Amino acid sequence: MNSTLHLRIRSNIQKQILSGSWPPGYRIPFEHELVARYRCSRMTVNKAIASLVSAGLIVRRRRAGSFVAEPRVQSAVLEIPDIRAKIEERGQTYSLQLLSRRRRKPAGRREYERTLAAGGDLLAVRCLHLANGRPYALEERLISLVAVPEAASIDFSLEPPGSWLLRHIPWTEAEHRIRAIDASEEEADLLELSSHRACLELSRRTLRGPEHITRVRLLFPGSGFDLVAHFAPLGK
Amino acid sequence: MNSTLHLRIRSNIQKQILSGSWPPGYRIPFEHELVARYRCSRMTVNKAIASLVSAGLIVRRRRAGSFVAEPRVQSAVLEIPDIRAKIEERGQTYSLQLLSRRRRKPAGRREYERTLAAGGDLLAVRCLHLANGRPYALEERLISLVAVPEAASIDFSLEPPGSWLLRHIPWTEAEHRIRAIDASEEEADLLELSSHRACLELSRRTLRGPEHITRVRLLFPGSGFDLVAHFAPLGK
DNA sequence: TAGTGGTCTAGACCACGGT
DNA sequence: CCGTGGTCTAGACCACTAA
Incomplete structure (x- = not known):
């Protein structure tokens, strides 16, 4: 009691x-x-x-x-882990491989890129998260340099962009989408997938009020990754 | 204001x-x-x-x-839709195909089946949810007949087991796991998948206090299904 | 129109944990 | 030790709405 x-x-x-x-x-x-x-x-x-x-x-x-209350649609609290923290808490060694990093204009035909860029440039980062040297997740990220100009001078080969952003632009809003997709040839190659190509794709749009901050797509090999969510009508 | x-x-x-x-x-x-x-x-x-x-x-x-507060791990509220409601709200016709339904003892080597059964029998239901006559999700469910004896006399060919359970055993707790997997031959056949076999697998254990109610595995073709979650530090 | 919940007040005592 | 938050009281007025 x-x-x-x-x-x-x-x-x-x-x-x-x-x-x-x-x-x-x-x-x-x-x-x-x-x-x-x-x-x-x-x-x-x-x-x-x-x-x-x-x-x-x-x-x-x-x-x-x-x-x-009438029970609603089942809803659950989903914890979206910081990748580095999650790997390290399992006692594995985290490492990061920066695949590409360039500053560019939004692609004209992509509506969301223009919205994100807000009239300025974008920073496009692609990197691979590794656990004990084995591929764990592929990250593709766009950062608005209007919203986060400091990002232009960070090289993201030591600290993953997600962790850096969380330290510099905390308390944002986000929208997530979760899907299962088949990895492309190139993605399968990077993630060292052989026969089983099913991957969990997590897309996230991050905002601060009306301002768009970043957009990220994370690709996890289906075999190695779980999202666990708990629902309990307990609140706090 | x-x-x-x-x-x-x-x-x-x-x-x-x-x-x-x-x-x-x-x-x-x-x-x-x-x-x-x-x-x-x-x-x-x-x-x-x-x-x-x-x-x-x-x-x-x-x-x-x-x-x-220091920003924590990103967390988001995930809405897990009632399948029938979700299909109907998109203006499509929902239908249900009961593939199998049998009462049986828990499989001795499966720990969780014995826990779920709690000394009694299980009801094992397998069914296919269809939208406009096309496969939308494959459901495999175990129901504890100790916890929900009424389920023994329901045939689940009209109302999906999930909806029936929500009406009869509301306000439970649940634990969800989300993964991407490749559908097996048989599953791909049921879901009418051709080349792309990636599926989103949602597993859920449902409890009421210490009592285990049901366990379900839902398989969604990756192409046709999104889970959307929203995170905003707004609460209520 | 009557009774519910929604909000707010101006106090009070206490447990806890920095200083 | 002492100031903070945690809890609780015994009132009050008001808005909404179901009857």
Whole structure:
């Protein structure tokens, strides 16, 4: 059992919901009823319920009451690892191979390149992440030199661009897309794939407010890479 | 600008962080300073900051103050769609083909099957989800008949097992794994894949507290399927 | 229109952990 | 030790909305 009162109230209510005793649509006790039951102030009850609302377990309607939410589409929190950190935490040696790095104008026919460039140049970086000397992931990245001019003078052969950017432009927003694709001839060659060509492709667009920062495509050999996501209606 | 005071305070602080004015490690004003600045009570300031803490933007340390958090590993909220709903919302016709359905004992050598079965039988279901009559995903599912005895009398040729389970056993916890794999001969045949065999494999273990409910493996042809996840340090 | 949740106040005591 | 955040109280007014 938890220490503080609002956490105890919260976990009692949550238990009813997760066990199925209070099914979706069930009206949980009113705040004033919980105040009476736990002999506490309304703010305390409110804090407990608010946390269940933000976890998506409860919906509240004025004048009507608070109800167990209808379960939505399954959603899960996906941790997208920093590649170097992930490799090192498994006790392997991380190394980085810079394949190419050039400054260029956006390709005219690519809408997203012009958006990203925002009237300036792009830095195009291609590199290979290795674990114990074996290919782990292929990275193709575009960086807006309007948004991140300092990047022009970094050579990215020591620190991977992702880690460098995270240190210099933290707290951005991002949109991810995950697909399975067959590696091309050249990609299979770089990743040292033989028969099995299936790869997990992770694409990410990174923004800071309206400003586009970077766009990256990571290619992981299917055999060596898992994304694990956990869903628990626990929140915090 | 937002309506209520605690939301205004919150978004003012958030703006400082996301714009980079207050970098990671920066000590934000003490509660009593914000109380003075906004001429409000401490509870109101506390509510604003608490919400930024739960969004992961701020860490608090007693006696020391509240600090802009060091950006963690990128994390994103992944929406795992209900297959039927997803197909129908794109205006396509959903249909379901039940390939096999049998009740059986757990395979002795498979640890997880014995755990899932919990001393009873399993229901093994294999089915194909179709969009406009074309294969969209292959589903292989095990259901614990100890946890969900009603499932024994459902034939799952009309309603997909996932949708049925969500209606009957809502609010569970789940663990997901996402990989890219090459489809086997048989799987490629069922999914009508020709040359490109890369598939996205989504595995999910579903629990209710200590009780194991179901285990499912979904195979999506790489060409036709995206998972999209959005990360924004906004929370709620 | 009556009762719910949403918000806010002006206090209070306490635990913890930097100084 | 002492100031911070963590928690809690016993009120209050208001907006919304279901009945």
